[in-house]
Each structure stands twice: as structure tokens, then as C-alpha cells.
Amino acid sequence: MKPSPTQLAALVAPIESELEAMRATIVEQLSDGSGAVSDMTGHVARFRGKQLRGSLVLLVARALGRQNDELPAVAAVVEMIHLATLVHDDILDGAKVRRRVASVNQRWDNQVAVLLGDFLYARAFALSTQLSDRMCSSLLAETTRRLCVGEIEQSTRRYDFDQAPEKVERIAAAKTASLYAAAAELGARYPDGSEEEAQEMARFGHELGLAFQLVDDCLDLVGNEETVGKSIGTDVADGKVTLPVLTVYRKATPEVRARIRDAYTLPELEDRVTHLAAACDLQPGIDATLARAAELADSARARLSTLPESAARQALDDLCGFVLARSF
Amino acid sequence: MKPSPTQLAALVAPIESELEAMRATIVEQLSDGSGAVSDMTGHVARFRGKQLRGSLVLLVARALGRQNDELPAVAAVVEMIHLATLVHDDILDGAKVRRRVASVNQRWDNQVAVLLGDFLYARAFALSTQLSDRMCSSLLAETTRRLCVGEIEQSTRRYDFDQAPEKVERIAAAKTASLYAAAAELGARYPDGSEEEAQEMARFGHELGLAFQLVDDCLDLVGNEETVGKSIGTDVADGKVTLPVLTVYRKATPEVRARIRDAYTLPELEDRVTHLAAACDLQPGIDATLARAAELADSARARLSTLPESAARQALDDLCGFVLARSF
Numbered sequence: 218m219k220p221s222p223t224q225l226a227a228l229v230a231p232i233e234s235e236l237e238a239m240r241a242t243i244v245e246q247l248s249d250g251s252g253a254v255s256d257m258t259g260h261v262a263r264f265r266g267k268q269l270r271g272s273l274v275l276l277v278a279r280a281l282g283r284q285n286d287e288l289p290a291v292a293a294v295v296e297m298i299h300l301a302t303l304v305h306d307d308i309l310d311g312a313k314v315r316r317r318v319a320s321v322n323q324r325w326d327n328q329v330a331v332l333l334g335d336f337l338y339a340r341a342f343a344l345s346t347q348l349s350d351r352m353c354s355s356l357l358a359e360t361t362r363r364l365c366v367g368e369i370e371q372s373t374r375r376y377d378f379d380q381a382p383e384k385v386e387r388i389a390a391a392k393t394a395s396l397y398a399a400a401a402e403l404g405a406r407y408p409d410g411s412e413e414e415a416q417e418m419a420r421f422g423h424e425l426g427l428a429f430q431l432v433d434d435c436l437d438l439v440g441n442e443e444t445v446g447k448s449i450g451t452d453v454a455d456g457k458v459t460l461p462v463l464t465v466y467r468k469a470t471p472e473v474r475a476r477i478r479d480a481y482t483l484p485e486l487e488d489r490v491t492h493l494a495a496a497c498d499l500q501p502g503i504d505a506t507l508a509r510a511a512e513l514a515d516s517a518r519a520r521l522s523t524l525p526e527s528a529a530r531q532a533l534d535d536l537c538g539f540v541l542a543r544s545f
Numbered sequence: 546m547k548p549s550p551t552q553l554a555a556l557v558a559p560i561e562s563e564l565e566a567m568r569a570t571i572v573e574q575l576s577d578g579s580g581a582v583s584d585m586t587g588h589v590a591r592f593r594g595k596q597l598r599g600s601l602v603l604l605v606a607r608a609l610g611r612q613n614d615e616l617p618a619v620a621a622v623v624e625m626i627h628l629a630t631l632v633h634d635d636i637l638d639g640a641k642v643r644r645r646v647a648s649v650n651q652r653w654d655n656q657v658a659v660l661l662g663d664f665l666y667a668r669a670f671a672l673s674t675q676l677s678d679r680m681c682s683s684l685l686a687e688t689t690r691r692l693c694v695g696e697i698e699q700s701t702r703r704y705d706f707d708q709a710p711e712k713v714e715r716i717a718a719a720k721t722a723s724l725y726a727a728a729a730e731l732g733a734r735y736p737d738g739s740e741e742e743a744q745e746m747a748r749f750g751h752e753l754g755l756a757f758q759l760v761d762d763c764l765d766l767v768g769n770e771e772t773v774g775k776s777i778g779t780d781v782a783d784g785k786v787t788l789p790v791l792t793v794y795r796k797a798t799p800e801v802r803a804r805i806r807d808a809y810t811l812p813e814l815e816d817r818v819t820h821l822a823a824a825c826d827l828q829p830g831i832d833a834t835l836a837r838a839a840e841l842a843d844s845a846r847a848r849l850s851t852l853p854e855s856a857a858r859q860a861l862d863d864l865c866g867f868v869l870a871r872s873f
Contacts (some may be wrong), residue, residue, distance in 0.1 A: 222617040251694050253701040305659050308636075331633050331659055332697045338663070339689035342670050346683035355674035361645055361667035366579050369660045 225267060228535050230277040231528040238289035239271050243296060246340045248332045257333050261300060269429070270400045270534070271296040271384055276536070277404030277418050279529035290354050293405050295400045298361055300394075301337035350408035350471075360399040364533060366487075367391025375456035376481060378466050378474070385460050386509075389430045390423065397426025397496040417520055421533075424517035431510040434459035434505050438490065450490025461502035461508070463491070473497050507541070514541050554597060556760040556863050558833055559856040560603040566617035567599050571624060572632070575775040576669045585661050589628060597757070598728045599624040604864070605732030605746050607851075607857035619681050619735050619810075622673045623728045626689055629665035629695075630724075641676070678736035686850035695719025703784035704809060707801070708793050715787050717758045720753065725754025738762075745848055749861075759838040762787035763831050766818065778818030784809060789830035790821070801825050833870070842869050 229236055244386045247258035271292035276290050283490075308330050338361070347355040371388045374380055406415035437452045438461055452459050458481075466477050469508025476496035483489050495501070514537040557564055575586035599620035606616050636658050666689070673682040698714045702708055729750025734743035765780045766789055780787050786794075786809075794805050804824035811817050822829070842865040852858045 249694060251698055254694050256701075257697070296569050305663060308659050327636060327655060328700050329697065331636050331662075331692050332700060332721060335633060335662075336690060336693035336697065338666055339686055339693055343683065343686035343690055346679060346686050351674060351679055351682075354679075355671065358667055358671035362664060362671055365660050365664035365667055366577060366582050369585070369657065369664065370579055370581045372656050372660060373584075399843070431549045444745075 222471060225539060228539060229268075229272045229276070229528040231532055232272065232279055233476050235275045235279075235289045235292070236268070236272060237351045239268075239275070239292040240265075242293035242344075243300075246293065246344055247337075251459070252397050254336065257329065259338075259345070261333065261337070268296055268305075270299050270396055271539075272406040273397060273422060273425070273536075274407075277401045277421075278407070278534050280524050280527055280533055281405055281406070281410065281414060282525070283407075283410060285407060286395075287348050287350075288407065289406070290344060290348060291403050292400075293404070294348075294353060294357060295396065297337055297341035297344070298364075299396060301334045301341065302364060304334035308334075310498060331408055350376040352406065352408060352516065353403060356403060357434065360395050362389050363395040363512065366396070367393075371457060374458070376478075378458055378463065378478065380463070382460060382463055382467070384426070385458065385463055386431075389434070389460070390427050393430035393433075394423045394426035397429065398423040401425070415521075421517045421520045424513040424520075425537060425540060426523055428466065428510040428517070428537075431460060431506050431513070432540055432543060433463055435506055438462070438494070438499055439503060450487070453481060453490040453493050454486035459506075461499060461506040463502075464505045465497050465499055467504035468501070469497060511541055553867060556860050556867060557604070559598045559860055560600065560607055561621070561730075563607075563617045564596070564600060567603070567620040567624065568593075568847070570618055570621035570672075571628075574621065574672055575665075575822060576627065582664065585657065586664075588789045588848060589646065589661065589665070594621070594631075596624055597868075598627050598724055599755040600755070601725060601750060601864075602732040602735075604857050604860050605729045605749075606735070608852050608855055608861055609733055609738065609746075611733070611735075611738060612855070615676050615678075617734065619677060619731050620673060620728075622669045622676075622685060623724065623731070624684060625665055625669035625672070626692075627724060629662045629669065630692060632662035632665060636662075638741075644707075656739070680734065680736060681731060681853060684727055684731060688723050691719050691723040691780060695721075699785060702786070704786070704806075705787055706788065706806065710788060710791055710795070711805035713786065713791055714755070714759075717762070717788070718755050721758035721761075722751045722754035725757065726751040729753070744849075749845045749848045752841040752848075753865060756838040756841040756845070756865075757836050759788060759841070760868055760871060763789055763834055763838075766790070766827055767831060770778065778815070781809060781818040781821050789827060789828075789834040791829035792833045793825050793827055796829070797825060837867055842866070851873070 219338055235527055247261065249255055249258065274292040274295055275288060277283070308327055342358065345357055346356070367390070368390050371392060374384075374388070393511065398419045399422070402415050402419035405411075405418035421499045434452065437449060437459070440449050453462070462477070469477065471497065477493060480492035480496045483492055518534055518537040521530055521533055575589065577583055602620040602623055603616060606613070636655055670682065670686065673685055676682070695716050695718070698719060702712075702716070726747045727750070730743050730747035733739075733746035762780065765777055765787070768777050770777045774853065781790070791806070794802055797805065801824065805821060808817055808820035808824045811820055846862055846865040849858055849861055
């Protein structure tokens with residue numbers, strides 16, 4: 218059975234009080250004396266979403282028995298960077314619905330979406346500079362750079378069916394897994410954890426995040442718009458050649474390849490994903506991509522074996538299952 | 546006589562070697578293993594421009610007799626934040642030409658311009674976190690937040706002729722003067738300058754930056770596209786009610802007011818500034834705005850009087866004249 222939002226809530230129960238502190242910090246950071254800004258950030262607060270990245274900071278810290286009053290703020294910085302990327306992503310892929318609220322880009326215009334994303338980044342960095350240890354600032358600035366490079370590379374390789382699957386996976390890793398890796402690393406490291414544990418948890422976060430992104434790529438092709446809570450088919454509409462599509466393309470006959478490329482370049486962006494599904498059998502690509510995601514999640518799960526048994530460790534284990542089985 | 550780029554170069558002669566170090570740092574920061582990114586950042590490097598903000602860091606430090614090997618890197622962070630705002634500004638006001646090279650937005654699309662700006666912000670913050678003192682990170686993150694709030698407020702008040710001139714000036718201060726203030730403050734403060742000098746130099750930078758912006762608002766109305774090196778009339782095209790226009794509007798008859806509003810809402814964006822100039826006499830608004838800029842520059846200049854005489858102090862004094870008399 219597919220996991221539900223309720224099950225996700227149960228999963229993060231061990232860190233509920235820290236999560237509440239994280240949420241309060243985000244709300245506080247998004248409030249601003251300026252009416253114009255508050256109006257927008259109030260809207261952004263509704264993008265709340267799954268908060269997996271912030272939860273990861275707190276669960277890893279808890280699983281390693283680490284305690285620090287600043288961890289909810291560290292988690293808030295991670296979530297705010299993620300929020301900024303979501304707002305800018307709305308410009309990127311023209312998604313019309315994200316998480317069941319009109320996207321910033323639809324409600325205001327591109328100008329404001331750019332500025333609001335910039336504001337969120339600035340707030341996140343400003344908050345990180347107020348923490349007692351600089352590690353959070355430096356790790357997350359570097360991670361943000363990697364996120365951007367991943368997005369830029371993906372953007373410049375749109376409509377490119379000749380790229381290697383390994384490269385597509387590396388781009389997915391840069392644009393998504395890097396923030397998961399940083400979140401898990403910060404949970405283990407902030408401010409004085411062991412280098413070895415920090416690196417191991419970074420690898421855990423990397424694998425979990427990459428699995429999440431690969432599942433996301435599949436949901437964008439075959440997900441249910443209502444359940445997923447955001448527009449479906451945006452990758453195809455945007456010309457992004459994701460792993461499931463590339464897998465099918467590489468095994469297809471020249472005729473099917475031509476039909477796939479035709480679907481990707483239809484002038485009506487919304488029709489592209491429907492035509493793609495009609496042009497080929499996507500299922501083998503979905504299956505192969507989900508198998509790769511499962512492999513990554515298994516590898517991530519195995520890294521938890523050295524941690525002492527605890528509710529938090531179990532939650533991290535469950536999270537590996539959640540990213541695979543999720544339908545939202 | 547109007548100052549020329551050659552005269553600006555002479556003005557920064559006292560800090561030429563540090564400026565070279567700053568430029569080398571920027572080039573180094575913009576290079577990236579990724580071919581896609583290098584291609585774009587190579588283009589951005591051509592946005593070099595006047596580098597007034599970076600120069601301000603170095604001139605203030607020199608004028609106060611402060612020495613620190615990290616100052617060129619501090620100046621580079623300031624310039625990179627400015628570069629990021631320029632790249633995102635190209636999305637904002639649809640400018641077609643900036644600094645004589647095709648804008649990022651024209652050469653690539655909105656997607657890539659957003660990502661490239663994000664990359665520049667991330668690089669700037671990452672570099673700032675590598676400095677030995679955190680002050681640069683925290684001051685510039687906070688300044689970036691203020692920049693964004695200023696831009697957001699300006700964006701939400703487009704086509705609004707009922708706003709108070711004081712509010713328009715406050716927005717100009719937030720969106721432009723705040724980075725000049727931070728640059729001058731960092732020159733005085735980084736890493737262990739006196740609080741009093743730092744605050745005084747922040748005020749100097751604020752006044753200089755606000756004067757610069759007010760002159761910019763005038764150049765956008767009556768400048769020469771060739772000389773200014775960027776598109777003219779973009780504020781009007783974008784619906785931005787700047788101080789010179791608001792000044793004219795507030796003193797105009799109801800008939801002229803209606804013609805001004807009509808010019809601002811013409812469907813052909815490029816025609817707006819021409820129609821505006823035909824709808825009213827802009828000169829009194831230009832004159833009043835330049836007088837206000839001169840007042841600010843005089844106040845800034847007066848703050849230099851307590852500094853010991855030096856070539857750097859003279860350069861800062863000349864800079865106050867330059868921002869007023871500039872035609873580029």
C-alpha cells in the first residue's frame with residue numbers, strides 16, 4: 218500500500234517538538250516589516266510540503282544522540298533554501314500547480330517570483346550566519362552552488378537524447394541529492410560531530426535524495442496530479458530528458474525514437490506528456506528507474522546498521538521505504 | 546564636462562593592485578568545472594561595468610589606513626552580489642542591452658538567467674564563508690535581504706502614482722544604497738575597525754549610493770543609450786514610477802496627469818518613454834531629482850573631512866562628483 222501523509226507524520230513523531238521549533242523559525246524568518254513582502258511570504262508558507270530535508274537534519278542528529286539547541290534553526294535554513302529553489306523552479310518549468318496552491322509564478326509574475334526566491338535565499342543565509350558555528354553557512358552556500366550547477370546543466374541539456382544515463386543521474390544528484398546530503402551531514406556534524414559519522418550520513422542523504430529524485434522523475438510521467446499535488450508532465454513539457462524516458466529511448470527502434478522526439482517538441486506543452494505516453498511504452502523505463510531508486514534506498518538503509526537502535530533510526534529506515542513507495 | 550571612463554580609471558588608481566586582485570578573484574570564482582556554467586559565466590564576466598561597489602570597499606579601507614589581505618576578496622563578494630542582482634534584473638525589466646553586451650536574458654532564456662543569478666549569489670556567499678571573519682557573510686546576507694525587499698516593494702508599486710516621494714526614495718535606498726553602504730562599511734570595519742568609523746562610512750556609502758540611483762533614474766529618462774551602455778526607458782516600460790516622474794506628476798494638471806498615466810500603460814513598451822516625454826515637461830522633475838542627488842553627494846563628501854588627507858580620500862571625494870556628473 219502507498220504511504221499516506223498521515224504515515225509521514227507518524228514517521229517524524231520522534232522529532233515533532235524540534236520540527237515545530239523549525240516551523241516557528243521559518244514563519245518568523247518569513248515575516249517582514251514590509252507589507253508587500255509579508256503578503257507573498259504568507260503565501261509561500263503554504264508551500265509547506267513534506268519538509269523531508271529539515272526532518273532529515275533532526276532525525277540524523279537524534280539517531281546519533283546529538284543534542285544542540287541550534288539544530289531546529291539549521292533545519293530551518295535547509296528548508297528555506299529548498300523553498301527558494303521551489304519558487305525559482307516555478308519560473309523554470311512553468312508548473313501551474315504546486316502542492317495544491319497556485320504557484321507564486323501564476324499568482325504574481327516572473328519578476329516577483331525571482332525576487333521572492335532571492336529573498337528566501339538571503340533570509341536563509343542571513344539566518345545561517347547568526348548560528349554560533351560557521352559550518353552551516355559554508356556547507357549550505359557550497360551546496361546551493363552545486364544545486365544551481367545541476368539545474369543549469371539540466372537546463373542546457375534539454376531535448377538532448379544523446380546524453381549518457383550516467384550524466385543524467387549525476388545531474389539529478391547535483392540538483393536534488395546534494396541538499397539531502399548536506400541536511401544529513403549537518404545533522405551528524407553540527408557543530409562538532411565526528412568526521413567519519415558526518416561523511417557516512419552525507420552518503421546516506423545523497424542516496425536517499427537521489428532515490429527521491431528518481432521517483433519524482435517517474436511520478437512526473439505517470440503520477441496522479443491530485444495525489445502528487447503539483448502539475449504532472451512538466452519535465453516533458455520543459456524538454457527535460459529524465460532517466461525513465463532516456464532508458465526507453467535508448468532501447469527504442471529508430472521509428473519510436475522519432476515519435477518520442479516529436480512528442481517532446483510539440484508546440485502545445487501540455488500535450489507533450491500524453492503524446493509521449495502514446496508514442497512508446499514508458500513502463501520499462503519506469504521499472505528500471507524505480508529499480509535503481511530501490512538499489513540506492515537499500516544502500517542508504519544499510520548505512521544505518523551501525524547506529525544504535527532508536528525510534529529515530531527506525532524513522533530514517535522508514536524514510537528509505539517512504540521515498541520509494543510515495544505517491545505524493 | 547562629463548566624466549569619461551578614462552577619468553573613472555584614474556580615480557581608482559590608488560587601489561589598482563587590489564582591484565586587480567579583486568578581478569582575479571571574481572574570474573576564479575566564476576570558473577567552474579561544468580562546461581555549461583563556464584560558458585555562461587564567461588559571458589557574465591563581460592558585464593564588468595564600473596565596479597564602483599568593489600572599489601568603494603578598497604578606497605574606504607585605504608583612506609582609513611586599514612590593511613588586510615582579505616579585502617580584495619571582500620570586494621569581490623560585494624561585486625558578485627551586484628552581478629547577481631544585474632542578471633536577475635534582466636528578467637525584471639526586460640532590458641535588452643546592458644553594458645553593451647546582449648543581456649543574459651536575451652542570449653539564453655529566463656530559466657537560465659534565474660539559475661545563473663542564483664549561482665552568482667551562491668558563489669558570493671560561499672566565498673564570504675571562507676573569509677577568516679564572519680562579519681562579511683552576515684552583513685552581506687542581511688544587505689541582500691534588504692535589496693530584495695526594496696526590489697519587491699518597487700515591483701508591487703508599479704503604475705502607482707499615489708505613493709509618497711519619501712517612500713519612493715526609501716525604496717531606492719533599499720534597492721541600491723544598501724549595497725553601497727555595506728561596501729563602505731566593510732571597507733571601514735573588516736575585520737576589526739572602529740564602530741564609529743564603520744557607521745560613518747556606512748552613512749557615506751548610503752548617501753553616495755542613493756545619489757547614484759537618483760542619477761540612474763534620470764539617465765533612464767533622458768540618457769543616451771550608446772553612452773549609458775544599457776537600454777533607456779526601461780523603468781517607464783516596466784511601470785516603475787521613479788522620483789523625477791513622480792515629481793512632475795504631482796505638480797501636473799489633471800489633464801497632464803492623465804496623459805502621463807496613458808504613456809505608462811501603452812501596450813508597446815518601447816514607446817512608453819517617448820510618449821511620456823511628449824506628454825509632459827520632464828525637466829523640472831530631472832532638475833529636482835538631480836538637486837536631491839547633489840545634496841546627498843555633498844552630505845557624503847562632508848563625512849570625509851575627518852579622514853587624513855590621502856590619494857584615497859581624494860578619490861572618494863571625486864567619486865561623489867562622479868556619480869552626479871556621470872553620463873554612463
